[in-house]
Amino acid sequence: MGEALRSLTAPSMAARMNKPEAKPWINAINAYTPGKARSDDGRALIKLSANENPLGCSADATAAMAEARLTLARYPDPASNALREALGAHYELESGQIVCGTGSDELLNLIAMGYAGAGDDIIYVRYGFSVYDIAARKCAANVVVAPDQDYGTDVDALLELVTDKTRVVFVANPNNPTGTYLNDSEMKRLHAGLPRDCVLVLDQAYGEYLEDDGPASFDLARNYDNVLITRTFSKIYGLAAERIGWAYGHPELIATLNRIRAPFNVTAAGQAAGIAALADTEFVKGSRKHNTEWREWMASEFAALSNHGLKVVPSWANFLMVMFEGKCSAEVAYKGLMDEGYIVRWLPGQGLGNGLRITIGTEDENRGVMSALRKILEAHN
Ligand SMILES: Cc1ncc(COP(=O)(O)O)c(C=O)c1O
Numbered sequence: 001m002g003e004a005l006r007s008l009t010a011p012s013m014a015a016r017m018n019k020p021e022a023k024p025w026i027n028a029i030n031a032y033t034p035g036k037a038r039s040d041d042g043r044a045l046i047k048l049s050a051n052e053n054p055l056g057c058s059a060d061a062t063a064a065m066a067e068a069r070l071t072l073a074r075y076p077d078p079a080s081n082a083l084r085e086a087l088g089a090h091y092e093l094e095s096g097q098i099v100c101g102t103g104s105d106e107l108l109n110l111i112a113m114g115y116a117g118a119g120d121d122i123i124y125v126r127y128g129f130s131v132y133d134i135a136a137r138k139c140a141a142n143v144v145v146a147p148d149q150d151y152g153t154d155v156d157a158l159l160e161l162v163t164d165k166t167r168v169v170f171v172a173n174p175n176n177p178t179g180t181y182l183n184d185s186e187m188k189r190l191h192a193g194l195p196r197d198c199v200l201v202l203d204q205a206y207g208e209y210l211e212d213d214g215p216a217s218f219d220l221a222r223n224y225d226n227v228l229i230t231r232t233f234s235k236i237y238g239l240a241a242e243r244i245g246w247a248y249g250h251p252e253l254i255a256t257l258n259r260i261r262a263p264f265n266v267t268a269a270g271q272a273a274g275i276a277a278l279a280d281t282e283f284v285k286g287s288r289k290h291n292t293e294w295r296e297w298m299a300s301e302f303a304a305l306s307n308h309g310l311k312v313v314p315s316w317a318n319f320l321m322v323m324f325e326g327k328c329s330a331e332v333a334y335k336g337l338m339d340e341g342y343i344v345r346w347l348p349g350q351g352l353g354n355g356l357r358i359t360i361g362t363e364d365e366n367r368g369v370m371s372a373l374r375k376i377l378e379a380h381n
Pocket residue numbers: 050051102103104105106129172175176203205206231232233234240243244245
């Protein structure tokens with residue numbers, strides 16, 4: 001470097017003696033809090049905190065994974081072609097309009113990154129899935145939180161917040177952590193009220209738990225070029241460990257996500273397991289039936305505890321949100337259940353300090369958690 005040039009650059013280099021600083025919008029992120037599997041003192045607990053399938057996964061999926069693991073030295077198919085074909089055939093969708101992701105988490109983040117940046121707004125509903133907040137902040141977008149209605153989406157309140165800056169709206173349907181569901185006509189009204197250049201993301205992680213889940217569930221994304229649907233193999237298919245998600249939408253939306261996703265984002269074993277899991281319709285049917293029956297049982301058990309101030313939020317998913325409005329607080333019940341060997345989800349960080357989200361478990365787990373809860377409530381009467 002010439003002397004003249006060195007003297008020009010030297011002062012600014014000297015000024016850069018501090019340690020690296022993350023961007024302020026990154027520092028503002030509260031890292032995702034996963035559902036715990038152990039107590040604070042390290043004991044293994046019965047896990048009803050992460051909305052996993054208590055029945056496990058299809059035996060065919062386990063076998064397909066074992067076989068795929070014989071070729072560990074090879075990269076997986078970067079485009080998850082066979083899995084997309086299988087998804088297209090199963091859900092009656094064009095496979096070219098599907099992209100797979102490392103869980104639907106990856107896709108939710110990519111949607112925010114692809115369509116919003118500094119100065120843009122991303123809207124989600126209060127008590128929405130916590131990843132929306134992280135995804136929005138990551139790309140320096142403004143987070144706009146719409147008020148809820150009875151813990152669910154309030155279409156009018158959300159539409160009131162739409163401005164020229166709105167780029168993405170996230171709605172989980174059914175919603176996590178509340179389990180609420182926005183019906184078809186309300187969802188269409190929400191979509192109709194949004195500007196054309198705004199992406200509506202319908203996060204259907206729990207869509208397969210609906211009794212009437214079918215091709216119509218995809219209508220908005222099929223008919224409009226500003227709607228993306230995200231789904232996952234982590235819930236009813238019981239493949240959470242493999243991290244397999246997918247999104248469906250207009251080819252241009254999908255092209256954006258393909259441009260920025262990681263090249264080999266779904267493992268070979270995950271792709272094989274996903275294909276086998278889709279084909280095992282009996283396993284999915286059985287999981288849905290188990291969930292519906294035990295969710296109803298749990299809801300009626302909670303209703304019978306209304307004298308203790310318990311109120312259950314109607315749920316369409318594989319969990320129930322129960323509010324504690326009596327003498328025993330949600331925090332006391334959370335800690336008491338942990339002492340009794342059960343871990344559920346207490347979400348004070350999401351403004352839900354007075355509620356517990358409880359995943360529907362096996363019969364033994366459901367009966368066990370209910371009798372543990374009764375014991376705790378009686379002790380605090
Ligand atoms: C509403 C919702 N969307 C997306 C996800 C992410 O699922 P995954 O990344 O495992 O596909 C979850 C997981 O709990 C969820 O509850």
